[in-house]
Amino acid sequence: xxxxxxxxxxxxxxxxxxxxxxxxxxxxxxxxxxxxxxxxxxxxxxxxxxxxxxxxxxxxxxxxxxxxxxxxxxxxxxxxxxxxxxxxxxxxxxxxxxxxxxxxxxxxxxxxxxxxxxxxxxxxxxxxxxxxxxxxxxxxxxxxxxxxxxxxxxxxxxxxxxxxxxxxxxxxxxxxxxxxxxxxxxxxxxxxxxxxxxxxxxxxxxxxxxxxxxxxxxxxxxxxxxxxxxxxxxxxxxxxxxxxxxxxxxxxxxxxxxxxxxxxxxxxxxxxxxxxxxxxxxxxxxxxxxxxxxxxxxxxxxxxxxxxxxxxxxxxxxxxx
Amino acid sequence: xxxxxxxxxxxxxxxxxxxxxxxxxxxxxxxxxxxxxxxxxxxxxxxxxxxxxxxxxxxxxxxxxxxxxxxxxxxxxxxxxxxxxxxxxxxxxxxxxxxxxxxxxxxxxxxxxxxxxxxxxxxxxxxxxxxxxxxxxxxxxxxxxxxxxxxxxxxxxxxxxxxxxxxxxxxxxxxxxxxxxxxxxxxxxxxxxxxxxxxxxxxxxxxxxxxxxxxxxxxxxxxxxxxxxxxxxxxxxxxxxxxxxxxxxxxxxxxxxxxxxxxxxxxxxxxxxxxxxxxxxxxxxxxxxxxxxxxxxxxxxxxxxxxxxxxxxxxxxxxxx
Numbered sequence: 001x002x003x004x005x006x007x008x009x010x011x012x013x014x015x016x017x018x019x020x021x022x023x024x025x026x027x028x029x030x031x032x033x034x035x036x037x038x039x040x041x042x043x044x045x046x047x048x049x050x051x052x053x054x055x056x057x058x059x060x061x062x063x064x065x066x067x068x069x070x071x072x073x074x075x076x077x078x079x080x081x082x083x084x085x086x087x088x089x090x091x092x093x094x095x096x097x098x099x100x101x102x103x104x105x106x107x108x109x110x111x112x113x114x115x116x117x118x119x120x121x122x123x124x125x126x127x128x129x130x131x132x133x134x135x136x137x138x139x140x141x142x143x144x145x146x147x148x149x150x151x152x153x154x155x156x157x158x159x160x161x162x163x164x165x166x167x168x169x170x171x172x173x174x175x176x177x178x179x180x181x182x183x184x185x186x187x188x189x190x191x192x193x194x195x196x197x198x199x200x201x202x203x204x205x206x207x208x209x210x211x212x213x214x215x216x217x218x219x220x221x222x223x224x225x226x227x228x229x230x231x232x233x234x235x236x237x238x239x240x241x242x243x244x245x246x247x248x249x250x251x252x253x254x255x256x257x258x259x260x261x262x263x264x265x266x267x268x269x270x271x272x273x274x275x276x277x278x279x280x281x282x283x284x285x286x287x288x289x290x291x292x293x294x295x296x297x298x299x300x301x302x303x304x305x306x307x308x309x310x311x312x313x314x315x316x317x318x319x320x321x
Numbered sequence: 322x323x324x325x326x327x328x329x330x331x332x333x334x335x336x337x338x339x340x341x342x343x344x345x346x347x348x349x350x351x352x353x354x355x356x357x358x359x360x361x362x363x364x365x366x367x368x369x370x371x372x373x374x375x376x377x378x379x380x381x382x383x384x385x386x387x388x389x390x391x392x393x394x395x396x397x398x399x400x401x402x403x404x405x406x407x408x409x410x411x412x413x414x415x416x417x418x419x420x421x422x423x424x425x426x427x428x429x430x431x432x433x434x435x436x437x438x439x440x441x442x443x444x445x446x447x448x449x450x451x452x453x454x455x456x457x458x459x460x461x462x463x464x465x466x467x468x469x470x471x472x473x474x475x476x477x478x479x480x481x482x483x484x485x486x487x488x489x490x491x492x493x494x495x496x497x498x499x500x501x502x503x504x505x506x507x508x509x510x511x512x513x514x515x516x517x518x519x520x521x522x523x524x525x526x527x528x529x530x531x532x533x534x535x536x537x538x539x540x541x542x543x544x545x546x547x548x549x550x551x552x553x554x555x556x557x558x559x560x561x562x563x564x565x566x567x568x569x570x571x572x573x574x575x576x577x578x579x580x581x582x583x584x585x586x587x588x589x590x591x592x593x594x595x596x597x598x599x600x601x602x603x604x605x606x607x608x609x610x611x612x613x614x615x616x617x618x619x620x621x622x623x624x625x626x627x628x629x630x631x632x633x634x635x636x637x638x639x640x641x642x
Contacts, residue, residue, distance in 0.1 A: 003324075005642045037361050037373075044378045044385065046414050052358075053374050053387060057365045064365065066374060068387060068410060072417040085417030087642075089389060089410060093367050096393040096406030101422060103642065319638060321326045321408075321424065 002307055002316040006103025012309045013110055013302065015117075015146050021301035022114040023121075023274060025058055026242060029297060030271025034058035036243060036295045041070075048073050054296030057093065065090040067104050067299040084108065088303035098321055102303040109139060111298040113146035115242060116195050116217035119290030120150040122273045123240060123281050124193045124215035129154045132183070132191030134205055134228065135198040135220065136160035136169045143195045143219060144169050148176045157183045157191060161198070185209050196220055196228040207232040212285040218252040219292040229289075231256040237289035240270045240280070242298070251293035267291070323628055323637040327424025333630045334431055334623065336438075336467050342622035343435040344442075344595060346379055347563060350618060351592025355379035357564060357616045362391075369394050375617030378414065386411040388425050388620040405429065409624035419642055423624040432619040434463035436563060437516050437538035440611030441471040443594045444561060444602050445514045445536035450475045453504070453512030455526055455549065456519040456541065457481035457490045464516045464540060465490050469497045478504045478512060482519070506530050517541055517549040528553040533606040539573040540613040550610075552577040558610035561591045561601070563619070572614035588612070 004012070028034035034056065041052035055066035069086025076083055086104035091097065120128075128151045133144055136158055144156065156173040158166050158180065166182050173180040188194055188209045196205055197219045207230050210216065216237065218228050234256035241247035244267050248257045256262045270290060272278035281288055310316035325333070349355035355377065362373035376387035390407030397404055407425035412418065441449075449472045454465055457479055465477065477494040479487050479501065487503050494501040509515055509530045515537045517526055528551050531537065537558065539549050555577035562568035565588050569578045577583045591611060593599035602609055631637035 003640055003642065005640065007641075037363050038359070040358050040361060040374065040376060042358050042376075042378070044414065046378070046380060046385075047416075049414070049417060051378070051385065051412070051417065053361065053376060055361060055363075055374060055389075057363070057367070057372070059367060064367075064372065066389060068376075068412070068419075069417055072415075075416055079416060081416055081418070087410070087412075087419040089408070091372070091389070091408075093365065093370070094393075095368075095396055095400060095402055096370060096372065096390055097402070098389075098408040098422070101419070101642075317640060319324055319326065319640070320328075321324065321422075 001098050001319055001321040002100040002311060003319060004100065004102045004306055004310045004316050006105055008310060008315050009103055009106040009306060012315065013107065013306045015110065015149065017305050018110040018114040018302050019117055021305040022111055022298050023118045025061065025297045025301040026118060026271040027274040028058050028060040029243065030269040030275050033060035034297050036297050054299060056297040056300055058297055058300065061301065061304065062093050063090065063300045063304045064093040065300050067296055069104060088299050090300065090303060090307065100307045102306060104299060107299060107302045107306065109142045111302045112139060112219060112294060113142035115292045115298065116143050116219050116290065117146040117150050119217045119240065119270055120147055120193055120215060122270065123288040123290060124151060125213055125284055128192035130191045131156050132188045132194040133158040133169050134194065134196035136165040140169050140197045141172050143197050144172045147193065147195060148178065153178055156180045157187060159183055159185055198228055199226065200228055201225055203227050203230045205229040205233065207236055210287060212287060215288045217290045217292060221252040222250055222294050224250055224254065227255055228252060231259055231261055234289060235261050237287040239267045239289050239291060240273065241267050241291040242270060242293055243295050244269060246293035246295065247291045252291040322419050322640055322642040323421040323632060324640060325421065325423045325627055325631045325637050327426055329631060329636050330424050330427040330627060333636065334428065334627045336431065336470065338626050339431040339435040339623050340438055342626040343432055343619050344439045346382065346618045346622040347439060347592040348595040349379050349381045350564065351590040351596050354381035355618050357618055375620060377618040377621055379618055379621065382622065382625065383414050384411065384621045384625045385414040386621050388617055390425060409620050411621065411624060411628065421628045423627060425620060428620065428623045428627065430460060430463045432623045433460060433540060433615060434467035436613045436619060437464050437540050437611065438467040438471050440538045440561065440591055441468055441514055441536060443591065444609040444611060445472060446534055446605055449513035451512045452477050453509045453515040454479040454490050455515065455517035457486040461490050461518045462493050464518050465493045468514065468516060469499065474499055477501045478508060480504055480506055480509065519549055520547065521549055522546055524548050524551045526550040526554065528557055531608060533608060536609045538611045538613060542573040543571055543615050545571055545575065548576055549573060552580055552582055555610060556582050558608040560588045560610050560612060561594065562588050562612040563591060563614055564616050565590060567614035567616065568612045573612040
């Protein structure tokens with residue numbers, strides 16, 4: 001079996017490879033070739049950690065396994081380690097034997113960025129010029145960097161609850177040669193694409209902050225109670241997601257569904273758009289919203305991709321297991 | 322992090338170490354220091370495989386992780402590999418980082434054998450002389466070998482649905498210098514201790530096959546629908562288990578509970594007997610029954626033990642992960 005340590009991922013994995021892997025597995029989910037297992041998520045009562053497993057199987061890509069790990073909130077302060085810690089384990093679906101073990105920290109950031117990029121490719125207007133960022137933390141830089149490759153954006157606008165963090169995304173814009181401007185939330189009306197990537201428990205982006213024709217990718221809500229955008233926005237928008245069951249229970253759609261504003265059947269799989277069985281955007285006035293909840297299959301897909309790269313370049317550690 | 326490949330386990334792990342690890346973690350479960358996570362078990366629709374994850378956390382032993390793997394029914398015939406395939410992954414509960422990866426196949430056999438042995442130590446009569454085996458497959462040899470170390474047994478009696486498999490356990494008895502006799506099921510009345518280790522879906526051992534004072538370890542039932550002993554036997558017996566929730570849902574107690582013959586509160590944790598908070602056996606006439614359903618914490622406990630041994634002997638493969 002192969003081992004790809006965390007420290008090797010940055011040198012191996014590209015945004016393009018992550019994009020391809022995530023796009024393909026979203027398509028496989030929508031065609032019924034891939035499915036996620038029930039998620040295990042436990043507050044273990046030690047170091048305030050949340051720990052668990054996200055598994056799945058992709059019959060098309062023959063990818064089987066899980067991401068294990070979670071959130072250790074004291075890591076950075078106590079030990080100088082990042083707080084999100086995860087590892088991906090791949091198994092041979094023909095035999096059940098362990099096939100690969102892959103550092104999952106950077107991969108998680110890349111697959112999350114790839115998900116909003118896939119949604120931009122398939123749902124944003126072709127002539128989108130202004131991208132708005134809500135959130136300016138570490139993960140926001142990944143989302144923006146990936147998004148800037150999907151359209152020839154001419155301007156980045158950004159808002160963050162703590163404005164002193166905005167230089168994080170301003171720097172990414174500068175690297176891409178795109179001007180940046182800090183705005184207030186109503187200022188988001190200028191954006192053609194909006195990515196929200198916060199861990200908020202109350203909406204920042206209101207329905208009237210969004211202009212017709214905008215595509216919004218809500219990437220921060222992955223837990224019951226979290227919320228980034230006003231529930232009414234999901235009524236105005238056509239709503240797409242990675243996995244419908246997660247979207248309506250722990251994703252951004254949980255609130256609109258709970259309030260009876262939309263129904264489960266109003267939420268479509270992004271994979272259906274990729275596969276061409278859902279038309280996706282059909283007009284320049286339509287608001288589209290992607291609810292990215294994060295599924296185990298995304299992790300497995302990018303991990304399988306990086307194992308292939310590591311083996312090809314002789315970087316994977318082979319162990320006779 | 323450390324890797325202990327499957328092929329090293331046989332040279333490292335002893336029955337004694339497995340016994341100690343399982344006894345300790347059963348005790349920790351009963352004292353509330355250790356708990357198992359929800360089990361994920363999926364028929365993945367490929368190679369007729371069952372795949373899943375059994376995780377848990379032991380705050381006392383600081384053991385966190387999971388066993389991943391399952392049952393690939395075509396492995397042996399198609400590929401010469403064993404059908405049960407599993408791998409144990411341990412994590413550092415202080416940081417969430419991967420700590421060890423351990424071959425889980427032999428460990429699973431050893432921890433299952435250790436569980437019935439722990440039950441014999443704590444629940445069988447001190448003067449037990451005759452041990453009865455129901456089942457004579459591969460796993461039965463592990464159960465018998467471990468059981469023979471718990472009491473000075475003078476005779477092994479055995480029954481199997483296919484009598485041609487009985488030489489498997491006869492050989493183990495011979496190695497221990499104990500005479501063996503094949504019996505019919507009513508002949509089990511001679512036994513002071515009975516271990517049943519089958520994958521049957523209908524009871525073999527009936528209540529009137531069991532004499533007063535006997536200890537029975539039911540080790541085969543781990544799924545809804547499986548059954549090794551008549552439900553009435555659980556009324557006559559004091560019932561103990563590794564984990565009550567599993568015992569009454571997927572273990573041997575599922576049938577007696579479903580039929581209203583016993584209640585959840587009639588099933589006690591074996592760990593409480595180990596800890597001394599449950600008296601266990603209180604008379605020589607009492608029938609005791611251990612419902613061994615198999616929990617993830619057992620796997621983690623034996624894996625942690627074998628990692629310690631492998632590191633101490635310089636056999637663990639260290640990887641800078």
